[in-house]
Amino acid sequence: ESQKVIKTYTPRYAQYFKIHYYDQFKIVESGKKPIVDRFMVADGPLNCTSSLFKFTANTKRFIATSTTHVSFLSVLNMENRLVGFQGINYLYNSKFQGQKIQDIHYQMNAEELLSLSPDLVMAYSANLAGQKRINELRKLKIPVVFNYDFEEVHPLARAEWMIFSAVFFNQDSIMQKYFTKIESSYNDLKKQALAFKKKNVLVGDIQNGKWTTCGGESDLAILIRDAGGNLLLKSTSRETQTISLEKVLKITEKADVWLTQNTWENLVPLSKDSRYKKFTSVPAYNNTRLLNKSGFNDYWERGVSRPDLLLADISEVIHKNGSHSLTWYKELK
Amino acid sequence: MITFKNLSVGFDNKSILANLSGELKRGDLIALMGINGVGKSCFLKTISGLHPAIDGDINLNERSFTRITPAEIAKKLAVVLTDKIHADFLRVHELIALGRSPYTNFWGDFLEEDGQAVEEIVGLLNIKDLNQRLFSDLSDGQKQKVLLARALVQTPDYLFLDEPTTYLDIPSKIELMKLLKFVSREKHTGILFSTHDLSLIEKEVDQIWLIDSAGVLHKKSPDEMNRSGLLAKNFNI
Amino acid sequence: MITFKNLSVGFDNKSILANLSGELKRGDLIALMGINGVGKSCFLKTISGLHPAIDGDINLNERSFTRITPAEIAKKLAVVLTDKIHADFLRVHELIALGRSPYTNFWGDFLEEDGQAVEEIVGLLNIKDLNQRLFSDLSDGQKQKVLLARALVQTPDYLFLDEPTTYLDIPSKIELMKLLKFVSREKHTGILFSTHDLSLIEKEVDQIWLIDSAGVLHKKSPDEMNRSGLLAKNFNI
Amino acid sequence: MNTRPTIALLSFLAITILLSAILFVYGEAGFNTQDQLILWQLRFPKIMVALLAGGMLASSGLLLQVFFQNPLAGPDLLGINAGACLGVAFAIMGASFLPVEWQGIGQALMAMAGALSVFFLLAFLVQKNLSRISLIILGLLIASFTSSFISVLVNMTPSLQVKNFLVWSMGSFQGLTIEDVPYFCGLAALGIVFLALMPKKLNQFIIGENYARSMGMNVQAFKFLLILVCSFLVASVTAYCGPIGFIGIIAPHLARIFIKRSDIRLVMPAVFLVGSSLALFTELILIFTSEYSLATNSILGLIGAPVIALYLYKERRVL
């Protein structure tokens, strides 16, 4: 630890990790203050001692707990490294289907994890209780690490976490290049969008008699803004908002596009509910084009690694240039 | 007429009393006696259809109990048991009124005759002043009277009472016996009641049915009973 | 000695009987009489400390009830009420054994003397054959005997019984009176019990306490009571 | 003394009407008596549903509390509620398991089907002449089996469907559109007819099974009917409004404490009205707390519970 840092990767978008490069090893910091986890990623003998937990940089047996943790494997063509997953029927990428992947328990049973002898277990959590559990598991020689991509808001920030994941596979430099590519294509799209006329975008639908919509600072809100849209019913929160229907029916702006957040196949359910009458003329879309056979959505898998494609989808939905064929979104008819 | 033949009564398919036969006619006033635990309560519950018989037949006017609907039986039979009633906010007049429920309409509304029946019995039992009280706030004797009233307003053809004089004070006991006699004579109600109070009933009842400790049912008039010495033998008196 | 002075008893701060005074000495056998609803049960519960007095003092050996711990009182007093007991799987011997609980150790383990006390009472009440039965499966009379046994094995100095002869058959009633007399004489237990059975008790008790319908407590020996005509007047007999 | 129940009933009625009126003219959009859309498409369904659903839940709670002589009994007692939830869980989350033609079946039908299967189980037990205590324990087991089943289903389902189900299961009287209202009113009307069958019998039942039988009740048939009625009421409400537990348990206690009678013919309407008022009351609170996104059940617990507790505590002598 006393050695000199050669260089540090400070993410451009992501806020909750940092990678310090040393001669023989890397030290990674991840987490949200005050709960910051420091650990070492290295292989081979070190010429120093450290109290930090040591991960291998050459992960062969990988256990993940969220679809957002595995999309980078597809980028690197390393799908075969995944040996355990929480909820394998959530996975969309067909390569995973052919593999033997153990379905692991939601509550992270230590013995089950041990029995898979993993090199890396990637989990998600966000507080002391989680950090305490990590330390317990590490004491049992289970190499667990938290991925905080969920805590990030900006779509590019989430994608940037692939660099974090790649460290454990010695692929961080490749991933940095890949990310740079995605970033520039995202920013290109964003620049193009400035030229278009702003459109009003309505997000959400009626749940239990309340309009449920995305937060005004959420990832979707950012995508809509970057795609040249003006989010209606905008709040200042990241979290999903529920708004009284009485207020929704009173809004004066006219919606140009409507992104529903449900699993409708067509407009039939909508026509059955007269409370949607105000919006029946608005073109409606949702993001359920790519579902696996259990109904799980690729949006939460590859969507995370390709924010540029997401933005392209939304741009197309909003402006209908016809320049891009939709990946995840589809129009409801 | 209620007749029972070769009746076995008991719990959980184990019979306590077997081979009981007899009949209760309208207008009869009969006391059922026997030592503690001999099976009086069980017999009364069985013959009033509240407890399944283990074996044998019970007929009401020549028709087997099993063929008559509960609603029909209810217009013919009424009972008073020793069960305690736990009901909050239950007022005495409501409880007594329930006795008329076999006769009332779908909602349980009272007609004039229902009101009269209640009025009469409440008067005879001298419990008019309890009418608005909560049943749960009565003394044991008061409760007993109210329960008797509920059974009597049911204007049954047959009445089965398990130790009806329990908790009653001396004048009430005497009154009750008079009332039972009146009901059996004037309303032609057949009454079978268990009791341990020989001196109280001796003069009033038509018959004493004695279940001896071997489980045999002896049916005799009080005089015959006394002469036979069965009572003395059975009760060691 | 239990003394009470200017005692008012009742429910919810409304007094039913007021200004009661008297005393119960060890060895006394006293019958409490009065018409239904006059307040006998309420008085018994109050004087045995189960029900709060509305006014007045109750003293046990010159010490106010309020100053004595429940555990101490329990070694001096026992009661039998008319409350029904609802307990599944409760065996008779377990229930009777509870009567010894004021004397047993932390776990409720029986010493030899506890066993003897139980043995004796069970023998006297003639309920040895019920020992292993479930309490819930007993007949009313059998239950009553078991409850009496529970109170008696508590070997109290004072015993309060609310209508203890209820449900008992004739021989058992007589036996019970003999037993109460025996206990009061031999074990110097002061016994106060309510009853409606004048003929049964007349010969046995030392005193009759009569609560008349005005709520006045008259204390006289049975002879005096008869001569005074109070009973006849009160009960219309 | 005799007028107390009448006064209580009339006040409950007045409160119910008052609350309905307020909710009709006032909402999240403020005072508004003009906008037909808001009045008839939003407020009217909400009021009707709260009114009826609250009453139905409360009445079913009353039936169960009297029948089981248990103050803890409520709509979720015998697993009827859980059965209905399971049906809805299938309907909402079934997309991933069920063949396509099944998915069209509406939520309400599925809720009914779920409740019905639990009902058949219970009816089977009743027919076996189980004691009430056996029935209550077996019902408890059915309920916990069913709710575990639901949580397993939740575990296996895509998050969006799960979210829909979770939102539904938070309970709401606002989920119905004006198009649904006639169906719901139909069910409610049938439910009220069912309820009308009960008072006389229930009155007889209060003084015990033996006496009830001696007054001409077919106890077996009565038990069957009671469970049928409760299942129907609970399933109807759950299908449209999600599982709402609190009203069913507390309204009967409240109403009885006010009315101080045991005659079910008086108590039942009072309980119904108290249930309605509680439901309407939560809707009123929802208007003022709309920025916090509270669920109906949360409001009942958070605001209803302390208020009721204080009242009961003050009135503790009569409990």
Place this chain on the structure above:
Amino acid sequence: MNTRPTIALLSFLAITILLSAILFVYGEAGFNTQDQLILWQLRFPKIMVALLAGGMLASSGLLLQVFFQNPLAGPDLLGINAGACLGVAFAIMGASFLPVEWQGIGQALMAMAGALSVFFLLAFLVQKNLSRISLIILGLLIASFTSSFISVLVNMTPSLQVKNFLVWSMGSFQGLTIEDVPYFCGLAALGIVFLALMPKKLNQFIIGENYARSMGMNVQAFKFLLILVCSFLVASVTAYCGPIGFIGIIAPHLARIFIKRSDIRLVMPAVFLVGSSLALFTELILIFTSEYSLATNSILGLIGAPVIALYLYKERRVL
């Protein structure tokens, strides 16, 4: 007849020991008797916790069922469970509300604090000499207030913290490390000492408050003690294992049906052992169903409930 309780007790003990032994040598990693890490760091804590927590929950259920004479009573009855949950909810989700120095306070401590506040409320009510029925209803209200409070907290918290809380609230006997075990055992030991105070008094209480008083019981003090003991047991378990409801309600019924006695001195150990066995049994099932991610509570409902229901149904004569 007299040997039945002894035989039942010994069989429960045997089953408990057998299950513990199986769980010690067999786990998700298969048969394994060598790996000290797995045996002592993983399996041993899990077995100890299941053993003790199951027993503690079951015993507290017994106390409450006997006290309230209500077969539905269980650890979640009076809101003690909910109180403990609220404490943990603050501990886990508090990050966003609480000042930093508060966040360090452990989950167990917060659970205790939550349960304690509910306990004080209950103790206050006991001291006011409320009837048991008032107590049960007010307890119900406290419970629903507290759980609504939790759901509001869940509503207001970023999703990831919520996830931690939800995982915790699914219940698990595996959350403890070998370092936690001594603390938990300490609490359990204290709990068992507490439990040992109860049998004699509870036996007296069975035949009714009046008779209990006449046998020297200070009924007020007893109620206080009973609620204290239950709170302590439930809070200890909830703090470490999350809310686990089913065992507490069903184990007492099961044990009593086997043992067919009412003497708490016999029933209590039987109930404890049945609770332990149930807990160990779920751990066993968990090993075989790990790919389905079932929570402990789900397994109890999904597998435990039908098995127990079938048994009770067969034995219905004795219920």
